[in-house]
Amino acid sequence: xxxxxxxIPCLSDNYAWLxxxxxxxxxxxxxxxxxxxxxxxxxxxxxxxxxxxxxHHHPDHIQGAPMxxxxxxxxxxxxxxxxxxxxxxxxxxxxxxxxxxxxxAVEVIGVxxxxxxxxxxxxxxxxxxxxxxxxxxxxxxxxxxxxPAQMFASLxxxxxxxxxxxxxxxHEYTLNNGRFALxxxxxxxxxxxxxxxxxxxxxxxxxxxxxxxxLERATNPYLRSADPALAAAVGMAGADPLAVFTEIRARKDxx
Ligand code: ZN
Ligand code: FE
Numbered sequence: 001x002x003x004x005x006x007x008i009p010c011l012s013d014n015y016a017w018l019x020x021x022x023x024x025x026x027x028x029x030x031x032x033x034x035x036x037x038x039x040x041x042x043x044x045x046x047x048x049x050x051x052x053x054x055x056h057h058h059p060d061h062i063q064g065a066p067m068x069x070x071x072x073x074x075x076x077x078x079x080x081x082x083x084x085x086x087x088x089x090x091x092x093x094x095x096x097x098x099x100x101x102x103x104x105a106v107e108v109i110g111v112x113x114x115x116x117x118x119x120x121x122x123x124x125x126x127x128x129x130x131x132x133x134x135x136x137x138x139x140x141x142x143x144x145x146x147x148p149a150q151m152f153a154s155l156x157x158x159x160x161x162x163x164x165x166x167x168x169x170x171h172e173y174t175l176n177n178g179r180f181a182l183x184x185x186x187x188x189x190x191x192x193x194x195x196x197x198x199x200x201x202x203x204x205x206x207x208x209x210x211x212x213x214x215l216e217r218a219t220n221p222y223l224r225s226a227d228p229a230l231a232a233a234v235g236m237a238g239a240d241p242l243a244v245f246t247e248i249r250a251r252k253d254x255x
Pocket of ligand 2: 170
């Protein structure tokens with residue numbers, strides 16, 4: 001039986017993600033920006049929350065976790081390295097660990113850059129990757145604690161996942177990220193097509209996520225820093241991909 005995925009808008013532009021495995025009656029939430037909308041979805045569907053997976057310690061990703069735990073008894077799982085700044089963890093994990101969630105094996109991937117302890121969770125059998133504020137729809141998170149080289153390596157690691165992997169990120173930032181991408185390459189057909197699609201989704205009140213990794217690889221400037229066309233577009237023809245990435249990320253901070 002396939003897993004069910006539910007996108008839950010929280011706060012102003014965050015997403016929490018529910019993954020339900022009917023075969024084992026297991027329900028996981030990835031990130032907990034606030035408890036109420038998540039509890040509402042659980043009650044409406046008759047699902048019992050079993051696990052809360054946290055991507056990183058920022059308040060807009062964790063502040064609902066204690067209330068969710070109190071209401072459901074779910075286990076809170078997050079990075080051992082950030083245990084001092086996460087809600088009390090039931091289970092602390094490290095990059096490279098494989099979590100058992102019902103019958104699913106969930107690969108824990110270290111993706112430092114936005115924060116030093118940031119994790120992504122990869123449900124390999126179902127092709128879902130929960131990336132928080134690392135790889136995001138058409139963009140990547142701001143580099144707060146890491147270096148550009150760390151974020152670059154984190155994104156390269158995620159970009160190795162299979163093409164069909166659906167990327168589930170922590171925010172609805174796609175339109176803003178897309179406007180930035182188009183500011184670099186205004187005439188790029190794949191970028192224009194993606195913008196039209198994203199605008200239609202938002203106009204209809206739909207999330208732009210999840211998004212297939214293949215589309216990110218084709219359109220996300222932070223995954224395309226080795227593309228000569230993009231390097232040329234930012235005046236860095238022939239520069240190495242990390243330098244191009246660093247320049248693009250810095251430009252986004254000023255955008
Ligand atoms: Zn964050
Ligand atoms: Fe965030």
